Amino acid sequence: MRKLVIYLSSYKKESFLAPFFKLLEVVFDLIVPLVVARIIDVGIVNNDRIYILQQFLILLLMAAIGLACSFTAQFYAARASVGFATKVRQALFDHIQTLSFTELDTLGTDTLITRITDDVNQVQNGLNLGLRLLLRSPFIVIGAMVMAFMINVRCALIFVLAIPILFVVVFSIMLVSIPLFKKVQGHLDHVTGLTRENLTGVRVIRAFSQEESSVRDFDSANLALTKLNEFVGRISALLNPLTYLLINMATVFLIYKAGIEVNLGNLKQGQVVALYNYMAQIIVELIKLASLIITLNKSMACADRVASVFSLSSSMTYPEETKADNDNTDTAVAFEHVSFTYEGAGAASLSDVSFSVKRGQTVGIIGSTGSGKSTLVNLIARFYDATAGSVFLNGKNIKDYSRNDLCDRIGVVPQKSVLFKGTIRDNLHWGNPDATDEELWNALDIAQARDVVEAKEGCLNFDIAQNGRNLSGGQRQRLTIARALVKHPELLILDDSASALDFATDAALRKALHNYCKGTTTFLVSQRAASIRQANLILVLDDGSLVGTGTHDDLLEHCSIYQEIYYSQFPEERNKGRKEANV
């Protein structure tokens, strides 16, 4: 929680005025029973109507001022809590952007969504209530006790006995429920995760008729959350009957004791009413305090979860400026004994990989599913740092590049095409915000996406829906390729990004890339041997190891894994080879 307090610093005035006005309201609340006592003991006993009317007007005035104080306190508390939550949400979002993929993989998207939405809302609620009620309730409890002492010490002693017992009950229940609130948020993460998975994968679920099982999974997660919530709710609900029981017992004892004092002539009837009113105020405030503490506990648990994201820092650091060095080498990318293991994964995804690529070359990367192709190109883009060995870009260790410089040099088209809500032009401008329409069309031409855009209403102004769901898979892929090309990167990485394209378009794309991106070093990850066949260099991966490097012809001669992949896709060529050998 302390980590989050800095975001309240712009709302110091509000954080002071909200409890201040609440305390002013309390002063009036505490005077009311005294005025009522005077109405009974002076006005009614002496049958003085004017006095009663005067006191009644005083009561009305106090109520009006109390109400104004309450509204003002509410206003300032809302301003502080809403402003605070906005700042925390923004800072949390900004902080998440600074985390590396390793931290993002470890935390997971679902919990991050819950933390930035539900958890921050809970903290906002807690702050709002805390600013208004945290001081008010103890102030009223203590104030009412002081007033009771001023009226009659012997009766006030009952208050002194009852209040600590109530505190013990309230706090014992709190102690039990605090850890449970954290558990509730954990379950909420799980339900959010399932919701996301089921909604994003709804087409697959229907295609495989898995509606029933996904509904069953969701129901059971939801039920677990409900049960836990009910359990916590039941524990919290114990508070009211227990506090009421104790307070009512104290009230009965108070009236009994006050009756004796009235008979002895030490107390007037009006004062008994005042004492009773103070006891009632204490009941109300203790119950409010109890539910306030429940809300605050919840908020604290959520604040801890938010703060734990803030306390994570990126395991990846970048220099402010790219270290000055000569860029004269003609080697664009080099791997030296690179190994990589994902955080928490048992086995390495890449083991001792070494190769080098000349500037302007086209490199094909091929291998079976899960062989480490994406992992390899992710290391070039520095999405992850190698766990052993080094990656070099233009002869310089990739860790010596500033973040912006590295980002400017590399254009990545990830395996999963991601587009954002906005026009096609907006999405393409991610590559270069200053690109002219001519440059955008040029990139679209190379990416074989001109037809796609021209067919859409408004062309570059066509509105893409969230996640690009109003485009086909192939259209999305072409637009993401164009987006990377708009950047004119010196290194272009296409991670299986033509998989949804038909063969003719795939071939046209490769030809266009070859013709228009002459100086660009291109990495083409593909499962299709035909897509990488013409590459200057082909890397063959198998279970994280580099088992072949060379041109298509070299590999076809010497690399058994490449032969296996190639001939499985072109069986007629294996037969052709056999026939030639026989002749």
Ligand SMILES: Nc1ncnc2c1ncn2[C@@H]1O[C@H](COP(=O)(O)OP(=O)(O)OP(=O)(O)O)[C@@H](O)[C@H]1O
């Ligand atoms: N974020 C991750 N956390 C843990 N393990 C991962 C992660 N991403 C990939 N892996 C593992 O690393 C290995 C290599 O994965 P990678 O995605 O690089 O393979 P690939 O060759 O690109 O596969 P495909 O052709 O199916 O895309 C796999 O065993 C995979 O399970």
